[in-house]
Amino acid sequence: MTSKNTPALRFPGFETPWKPTAISALLEKQSVPVDVDIAQSYRQIGVRSHGKGIFHKDSVSGAELGDKRVFHVVPGALVVNIVFAWEQAVALTTEAEAGFVASHRFPMFTEKGDNSYLPFLRHMFLTKRGKLLLEMASPGGAGRNKTLGQLEFMKLKPVVPTRTEQKKIADAIDAVDLKLDALAAKQAALERFKAGLMQKLFRQQLRFTQDDGAAFQNWEEKRLGDVFTWVKTNSLSREFLTYDGGLIQNIHYGDIHTKFRALFRQSAENVPFIAPNSGLKTFSEEEYCQIGDVVIADASEDFADIGKAIEIVEVSERSLVAGLHTYIARGVVAEVRPRRIHGGNPVG
Numbered sequence: 340m341t342s343k344n345t346p347a348l349r350f351p352g353f354e355t356p357w358k359p360t361a362i363s364a365l366l367e368k369q370s371v372p373v374d375v376d377i378a379q380s381y382r383q384i385g386v387r388s389h390g391k392g393i394f395h396k397d398s399v400s401g402a403e404l405g406d407k408r409v410f411h412v413v414p415g416a417l418v419v420n421i422v423f424a425w426e427q428a429v430a431l432t433t434e435a436e437a438g439f440v441a442s443h444r445f446p447m448f449t450e451k452g453d454n455s456y457l458p459f460l461r462h463m464f465l466t467k468r469g470k471l472l473l474e475m476a477s478p479g480g481a482g483r484n485k486t487l488g489q490l491e492f493m494k495l496k497p498v499v500p501t502r503t504e505q506k507k508i509a510d511a512i513d514a515v516d517l518k519l520d521a522l523a524a525k526q527a528a529l530e531r532f533k534a535g536l537m538q539k540l541f542r543q544q545l546r547f548t549q550d551d552g553a554a555f556q557n558w559e560e561k562r563l564g565d566v567f568t569w570v571k572t573n574s575l576s577r578e579f580l581t582y583d584g585g586l587i588q589n590i591h592y593g594d595i596h597t598k599f600r601a602l603f604r605q606s607a608e609n610v611p612f613i614a615p616n617s618g619l620k621t622f623s624e625e626e627y628c629q630i631g632d633v634v635i636a637d638a639s640e641d642f643a644d645i646g647k648a649i650e651i652v653e654v655s656e657r658s659l660v661a662g663l664h665t666y667i668a669r670g671v672v673a674e675v676r677p678r679r680i681h682g683g684n685p686v687g
Contacts, residue, residue, distance in 0.1 A: 359496040365455035366448035371411040377401040388426035409440040416447040424487035425477040459505035570667035585612030592636040592664035604653040638664040
């Protein structure tokens with residue numbers, strides 16, 4: 340029978356119930372004081388909140404440390420930032436931190452006996468339940484008054500499996516993290532490639548050819564009004580929008596800033612509907628968004644984001660409009676006329 344503390348989803352071969360176990364039975368504190376030499380230089384570590392890992396501070400001299408208590412960083416330890424533990428400022432030290440020092444605000448812990456596996460405990464503290472445990476051991480108000488009590492920390496009783504199962508779970512999560520890191524690196528490389536490609540294309544250092552191999556016409560300088568026509572939008576605020584369903588979806592400028600992709604596909608985006616109490620019942624044919632429309636936000640709390648835009652690349656017929664603080668720029672089908680370039684032959 341499954342214990343109430345044991346998760347329903349487990350790797351095959353594990354049947355031992357999970358048990359509430361005191362941190363004092365899982366971890367052993369490591370404190371190796373540094374005898375500071377005023378003539379030496381030292382590098383300290385810091386621990387970011389929300390599981391973002393360790394960072395390295397600039398070197399300081401022993402004289403600058405003064406009478407500050409510092410300790411040798413122990414590679415392969417769980418380290419906690421006691422000031423921001425309630426924000427999940429926990430991490431694992433590695434050989435990259437060998438030779439570094441840390442203040443008393445960064446206690447370090449190693450595995451005690453055969454009861455714990457540090458990567459598992461780190462992942463556990465990054466869950467909602469783990470955050471609650473850290474908050475329980477961090478009394479006080481918000482911010483710097485909410486400091487982790489180390490005695491209270493050692494008394495916490497997370498529910499944990501055997502060390503063997505801890506390792507199996509942590510290894511699986513770490514494998515996913517490695518895949519995510521690889522995908523993030525690939526995305527970053529593609530974004531750099533895209534930026535370079537756009538620069539060359541818009542500077543006309545790189546030109547495409549037509550399907551038959553012929554060159555495209557030379558670029559022309561035109562007024563924006565000769566390229567786009569402006570389509571009427573509505574002025575509905577958030578209070579007149581709903582996610583409970585409806586007939587017509589409405590693009591709000593805030594969503595352009597925060598969540599919509601640059602290439603907007605209606606079926607892939609979470610777009611609110613116009614609520615029944617909005618007062619808007621009908622729209623003209625031209626007010627509905629069409630493929631190729633560019634929807635531009637004309638307001639933002641951040642000045643640099645004014646003018647952020649999305650392009651409609653997929654949309655159902657007569658199902659989407661744009662609202663408050665937006666413009667719709669719709670392409671104009673230009674009349675094709677012969678013209679001369681530097682005295683050459685007319686080009687269509």
